[in-house]
Amino acid sequence: MNLLRALATVSGMTLLSRILGFVRDFVIARAFGAGLATDAFFVAFKLPNLLRRMFAEGAFSQAFVPILGEYKNKRSVEDTRTLVDHVASLLSMMLFAVTVVGIAAAPLLVWISAPGFSTDAGKFELTVTLTRIAFPYIFFMSLVALAGGLLNSWSRFALPAFTPVLLNLSFIAMALFAAPYFDPPVLALAWAVFIGGLLQMAIQIPALKKISMLPRPTLNWRAAWADPGVRRIATLMGPALIGVSVSQVSLLINTIFASFLKTGSVSWLYYADRLMEFPSGMLGAALGTILLPSLSRYHASENHVEYSRLLDWGLRLTLLLAAPAAVGLAILAVPLIATLFFHGAFAADDVFRTREALVAYTVGLVGLILVKVLAPGFYARQNVKTPVRIALISLTATQVMNLAFVLWVGIGHAGLALSIGLAACLNAAMLYRGLRRLDIYHPQPGWGSFLLKLSLALIVMAAVLWFGMGSEASWLQADFMARGVRLAWLVPLGCGSYFATLWAFGFRLRDFKKRTAV
Template sequence: MSLIRNVGTIGGLTLVSRVFGFARDMLLARLLGAGTGADAFFVAFKLPNIFRRLFAEGAFSAAFVPMFSKELESGGGRDAAVRFSVQVLSVFLPILFFFTAIAEIFMPWIVDAMASAYREVPGKFELTVTLSRITFVYLLLISLVSLLAGILNSLSRFAEAAAAPVLLNICLITAVILFGSTGPDPDFTTARALAVAVSVAGILQFVWLLFAVRRAGIELKLLPPRMTPQVKRLLRIILPATFGAGIYQISQLVDVFFATRLQEGAMSFLNYADRLNQLPLGVIGIALGTAILPALSRLIGRDDAAGAQRLMSKALELSMMLTIPSAVGLMLCRDALTRAFFLGGRFDAADAAITADVMAGLAIGLPAYVLIKVFTPGYFARGDTKTPVYTALAALVVNIALILLLIERFDIVGLVLASAAAAWLNTLLLYAGLHRRGQYHLTGLVALRIGKQALAAALMAVPLWFLSGWLAPYFGGAPLDRVWSIATLIVPVIPVYFGALWIIGGLDPESISALRRRGSP
């Protein structure tokens, strides 16, 4: 299948998941606001999600997908690939059980390391520990899901794995509707229902992908764990990749560590703002990174350096064509979006204003976050999991230094500005490594097109700025006012951007045709 079709499949289903996520957080904002229950749940939800991103979007996929693809292309074919998958499953399942059990036992100490400041609020620390123990079961399940997703992605069956996160948001929305409380203790009742729903969602996602793998003609079974040569090689690849992805997750933990020491609701502000930021990041960045890794692995396996260069250039053009206007839109529409989606119930105008400022800071780093997803497969597809470790470590050091410099003056906004700056540094280092080795270089033509995309986004910003001012009284009004005002704000500027992009030549039509062509890697 073509890259653009694969990206469209993954991105489209991710968009559906993000829409459900919006609905979930809109309900949460009204029931929990930005108080004790919301903060406790978001910390508890962060724990398994940090490891989910490490496995599903980081180390495991980076190591497993190229090896599975190689087995698939070898003389053993599908049988060899299935045998490799069974060996991996049989070794990793006991490890996951052990790790989950240890985490459950030591959960108070884990939460204390992340959010010790919660001890200062009566009941908040204890609630966070309880919720974290419930949600951490999700880690075991989602790690198995990542194995199944890796198999499906290697077979170019992207739809089932991309649809799995929808189940999570459906479970959370159902929990809020059925068990959410506005009674005397809404924080505990609603937050506990959400935590249980997270683990239930893990079960549903596992069953969904298990059936998908069977439909693909692959039967997995458990065998006694055995350290075969392939499993040993996977571990040799995955350990540095885990450390590299772990550095990024440590960066996330650093953000949590500092956020929990700020004012009440800081974790909630971060979550609600990131919900809007994750829409383009998930639809564009994660979709592209997932789609190009197996394609790039095949090209590199055939020693097609020119094809790998073309593929990454096309991915770069496509990602920036969509990400640059998204970042501009999020910055200019930050007040409109936060008020329209979240204002109401226990989430007041002051909460919306802080969330808007946080979202603007996140939007500054959005193109960098997406570019990291584009550049990193250039290393993983070549079996190089060490270089991303070094770049991520450098970014982490800079991130912490900038937080210490900015947080006192800019509070929570300083936190996200530091993260954005560190992401840009990571992007530059990743590109420099590829360029230095002759594995990828940004051509003048691609750079010119990206510059034109930025110009088209600037032209789009003019009507967007005027419309946001004119429609401001309606963004926090009745539900119908919010719907039509947001639609009036966004819909007219889309043709402005793409029209300007077409006129000034911001994207090569031949590149789009090549991406859509069947048989392209």
């Protein structure tokens, strides 16, 4: 399969999911507003969603896919099926136990995650009820991660990339049509989480049957745990879990910092982060998803040359696509923020304060996406400790820079965004240095010419966007429709100028085609 086509598929599905996420937020806000009920739901959904990010999509996938790739390349089909059966069996039993405990301990979990709710008995009880309905989401999503790892390893990227869309559709449908039938109506959102997770798991079953890898569960946990492959996955998951937790801890600490700053700082960072999620999700997550299985297979077959070439392909493609995204977001910050958020209570000052955070974030956008390409270079070799150690160093650097930018330089919330961006660049630089020092990655010829042509194309694009944008004040004075129309021609104009310049310099789409590892 062509990796460039796979990237386009995964990125397209991610874009669809992000767009539906905005629709979901709009529908929920319109149906439920902002009050006791929505506060209760967002707290109830926070814990299973956090566990999903840390465990299902993070640590498990990073540990499971490399071992699976090794089995697929070096072992028989039956050995691979046995590994999948044992992993699925043990995972299901553990998750079922966690789910039961989570449902039973919902009052304690709510008290820990939102202690202020305990002063309002009605709000507390509602949050507990919503938590119990939504908690099985972690069970479903961990099995979805297992299925996604299998399908991606067989180069079936489209379906795993599409599954998040189902959760957003579930939210939209339940909020629009089912809420009136629940008492209170907000219960519909908790059931939307449950149904969305179930749908995401169910839709992958036919695809697993098609590749003959549908797990055959067993209750014999001793046999499953005795499997050496299972034990190796469990060993890798420990440090991987720490590594995934680092980003969540960093976000939590940044929120704590922001809570002591000027009122509105948390919101300005949130809205800027929402815009950053588009390129980081579409490129970073997508590239990491398609690279890890092929890198794992090249490592298993000891094809070090193709391993290095694939990393080189990922790095060039990242710079080719992430650099213009960063420049575009920085220049068009006010037009984008004004078009999407400058309505109602969101004032002009909020636009400019959010712009400050977004521009600061863009400093590290390329680094953030490079991490998603460089880290799989270690994960595929079953080396989780090195990227985790680097992530911990980056976390420490982030907090040092937070103190420096907020307390000493005095740039407030923008300093928090800048510290995340610079730490991402540090993370990427250290990962790159590690790959080079361990003789894993060897840059292919032509990097100097590539970077020069890329820089010139970025300058052309930046000039087109800058002069085409006009004054920032004009975007605040225009109505929503006028802003939307201007963006509708300005963004394609900038993209067109960038790729036209690259084409004039000799760049061709066929030059970036790459096949998945067999």
